[in-house]
Amino acid sequence: MIRRCLKYAGIVTGMSVIGMVLLILVYSFDHPSIGRNIAHGLQYVPTEHWSAYGVFGMFRGALLDTPTENTMLRTAALEQGKSALMNAVSMHDYERYWHGYVLVLRPLLRFIPLPAIYVLNMVVFYALFAWMLVLLGKRTGTAYAVMLAVSFVPAFFFLIPLCMQFVSVFLIAFAVSVFFLAKERSYETKCVLFVVAGALTSYFDFLTAPLVTLTLPLCVLLAAGLYSRKEQTARSLLRETLVFACLWAFGYFGLWMMKWIIASLLLHRNMIADGMGQMLTRVGAQSRNITRTQAVWMNLETYTSEYLSCLILPALAVNAIIAVPVCIRRPQWMAMVLVELMPLVWFAVLSNHTAIHCFMTYRMLVPSVFIMLAMIKECLSMVSGRAAHD
Numbered sequence: 052m053i054r055r056c057l058k059y060a061g062i063v064t065g066m067s068v069i070g071m072v073l074l075i076l077v078y079s080f081d082h083p084s085i086g087r088n089i090a091h092g093l094q095y096v097p098t099e100h101w102s103a104y105g106v107f108g109m110f111r112g113a114l115l116d117t118p119t120e121n122t123m124l125r126t127a128a129l130e131q132g133k134s135a136l137m138n139a140v141s142m143h144d145y146e147r148y149w150h151g152y153v154l155v156l157r158p159l160l161r162f163i164p165l166p167a168i169y170v171l172n173m174v175v176f177y178a179l180f181a182w183m184l185v186l187l188g189k190r191t192g193t194a195y196a197v198m199l200a201v202s203f204v205p206a207f208f209f210l211i212p213l214c215m216q217f218v219s220v221f222l223i224a225f226a227v228s229v230f231f232l233a234k235e236r237s238y239e240t241k242c243v244l245f246v247v248a249g250a251l252t253s254y255f256d257f258l259t260a261p262l263v264t265l266t267l268p269l270c271v272l273l274a275a276g277l278y279s280r281k282e283q284t285a286r287s288l289l290r291e292t293l294v295f296a297c298l299w300a301f302g303y304f305g306l307w308m309m310k311w312i313i314a315s316l317l318l319h320r321n322m323i324a325d326g327m328g329q330m331l332t333r334v335g336a337q338s339r340n341i342t343r344t345q346a347v348w349m350n351l352e353t354y355t356s357e358y359l360s361c362l363i364l365p366a367l368a369v370n371a372i373i374a375v376p377v378c379i380r381r382p383q384w385m386a387m388v389l390v391e392l393m394p395l396v397w398f399a400v401l402s403n404h405t406a407i408h409c410f411m412t413y414r415m416l417v418p419s420v421f422i423m424l425a426m427i428k429e430c431l432s433m434v435s436g437r438a439a440h441d
Contacts, residue, residue: 216257
């Protein structure tokens with residue numbers, strides 16, 4: 052156990068060193084075209100408010116986070132008078148995040164403008180999405196692939212690649228899922244990859260929908276029966292699910308903590324205290340005068356759209372009713388229910404952040420809705436099987 056813990060700690064430490072070196076390298080070069088493309092791109096991303104997308108602006112879930120897009124473009128620019136090292140650490144006084152996206156953004160801005168980057172995002176996003184669905188269909192049958200695709204529809208999936216702020220977590224989630232579905236992997240390989248997935252999420256993400264990189268791979272592993280133990284009992288599946296979740300959290304929070312430590316050492320400021328203070332603010336609900344239940348509801352409402360929120364309680368009731376017989380007859384589904392509930396726990400714990408940013412955090416519900424649809428299918432199969440037996 053100690054050796055394994057040291058191994059995972061070494062992975063996170065190594066990724067933090069590699070991540071910092073790459074950031075220094077990407078800030079070590081400059082070209083006039085980068086500045087021109089940044090100036091041109093800032094015209095598309097106003098800072099005053101979140102932007103609605105055309106006629107879909109009537110839906111809260113269709114908002115684009117243009118203020119953060121603006122921040123990302125400005126962060127990609129060099130700060131004059133600072134070394135590559137200081138640029139990589141200070142990030143325009145936004146030190147608590149890694150801002151790993153600049154590894155991709157700065158080189159791309161050397162050659163293409165912001166609209167072309169969005170086109171490239173779409174190509175990569177849809178290619179990985181389709182690849183994942185095809186592999187899932189081969190492993191489980193077409194129905195599961197269709198249900199996963201359907202669960203993305205209320206989340207305005209076509210807007211995800213049109214916002215650099217949104218796309219990174221889904222690309223990571225798709226890539227990890229494809230890796231698991233393409234070939235049988237050992238238990239230790241899965242453990243390592245969940246640590247890496249959590250760390251990559253911390254490196255690239257701005258708290259958009261981070262849990263997707265955990266729950267979506269868990270969904271495909273469970274749906275495809277790819278967990279490591281031959282005897283897939285409820286206890287073994289629950290244990291393995293919790294192990295993977297803890298390893299993801301270790302990678303996620305571990306790499307974040309490494310950035311605070313590095314920034315504290317190089318900037319001679321207590322970035323650990325600053326980061327912890329920001330974390331406590333995100334966890335609290337006082338500044339928004341809302342309860343944790345309301346934070347959960349706002350995200351559920353955003354997924355269904357404010358105009359269909361009347362369906363939420365009936366859907367939750369049906370889900371709870373169906374879960375009981377399914378879990379009794381198929382104990383392995385208890386692990387699926389655990390994964391399904393993870394986003395609701397996240398919304399409740401980080402209530403401040405998920406209430407303010409429910410227009411993007413709600414997408415963490417996509418794997419949960421997929422599980423609900425799969426559970427309905429399983430229940431119908433049980434009923435039809437019993438009817439045929441009678």
